[in-house]
Amino acid sequence: MRDLHVVVPADIDDPTLPSGGNAYDRRVCRELAAAGVSVREVAVAGAWPRPERPARASLARALAALPDGAAVLLDGLVACGVPDVIVPEAGRLVLVALVHLPLGEEDATLASFEREVLHAVDAVVATSPWTARRLVAAHGLPAGRVHVATPGVDPAPLAPGSGGAGLLCLGSLTPTKGQDLLVDALAAVADRSWTCGLVGAVGRDPEYVAAVRGAISAHGLDGRVEITGPLVGDALEATFAAADLLVQPSRVEAYGMVVTEALARGIPVLAADVGGMPEILGDQDVPGILVPPGDVDALAAALRRWLDEPGLQAELRQAAALRRPTLDGWEVTARCLAQVMASARPGTPA
Structure with a gap:
């Protein structure tokens, strides 16, 4: 060439x-x-x-x-x-x-x-x-x-997780990625035990980041929802290792590379049904849950199911583990x- x-x-x-x-x-x-x-x-x-x-x-x-x-x-x-x-x-x-x-x-x-x-x-x-x-x-x-x-996607070790309560949202903090929707959904399940990391660049839309921070405080979720900024290397790997569920509430998503990165580690996915997301998760032995985009109530209901149903957690983890060797x-x-x-x-x- x-x-x-x-x-x-x-x-x-x-x-x-x-x-x-x-x-x-x-x-x-x-x-x-x-x-x-x-x-x-x-x-x-x-x-x-x-x-x-x-x-x-x-x-x-x-x-x-x-x-x-x-x-x-x-x-x-x-x-x-x-x-x-x-x-x-x-x-x-x-x-x-x-x-x-x-x-x-x-x-x-x-x-x-x-x-x-x-x-x-x-x-x-x-x-x-x-x-x-x-x-x-x-x-x-x-x-x-x-x-x-x-x-x-690169091969990666299975994530040990945090017993089902470790939630991770990975992507630049912008309206497209929908972290504001996730914060509102988390407020609806605040009576459950969980922590959530919002990991990604915070410099692309500072006004949006400020609004998300404000919503976290308004809902009383300080200390449970952490905006970490971007992570790389060992810090990112440690975050993946502690995650039980990747949550991607994007308003628009052409593919979602972070989804395959999670699946490579056996981490199930809860995502908005937008763009190429259904193609990644597939229609057999689906390693996650899809919800309508922009629907806070549906997102909260799915989070509630995940947190309340150990059987569902085990089922989705198994499906995610089976998907790992099929990733290119x-x-x-x-x-x-x-x-x-x-x-x-x-x-x-x-």
Whole structure:
């Protein structure tokens, strides 16, 4: 495979702002390099997907400096909001857009920009089957131009847990992830024994974080619900080890990498029935519970069932343990991406 230029956000390795998209980009870059691909990262600073003028100019200069026919994998967060930068390079470069979450799911005003970009590039890679279907339906893309490369997961030891009472919510504290819904649901089961960690970046939406902190205090849950900020390495592994149930009340979720990370440790999942979440959990020997999105009462009822029914806990833990060996590693993700890049040609659907 020829040299591969990968355009990523400049904060890809910022430990204070972890995200699923950044984690995906970093891992596939490493896996592709390990497989012998010459990966050349192009990290561009900016308030993506709504960058300021200097960031647009920086991205434009970076692309203009690439030789004709260069293969470029574009992180969708960077590329899909700036058709004025991307479209002029279509045809000269081999452009493949990597879409973690359609921009229109969080900001409808960006949908038309994304549509223009995705029709101009030579191929599109979605990180879940749900995302691929969504892009085809929302933007009228030919299905043959949209490929899927789901995130991988690393093998991990079984989590010993905390006897059923250890709840974990993992993800940046933003309205999309729905921690406010979880706090309200936890208030409805405050008479049960549990603790809950809200683990994730707190710098993306400070006003939302302040609102979640306020709700925790208003419900009298200080000391039981802890906002830890982002955790990595041994601290994150210790948090996983103590968790009995991953709770993901997201309003929007294209895939949910933290779900497979939990399943790799045999931790069951309680999640909102959104986006690609049902595809991860499957329809046989389901290692978790799905509830309607945005429904605090349903979320509280599911938490109550988990806390009150040891039999349900045992059943879901067994299902999660059985799912562990079926999870694909990151090498599979990288191989899918490499195949798309190798088949893409300027102006020709891959």
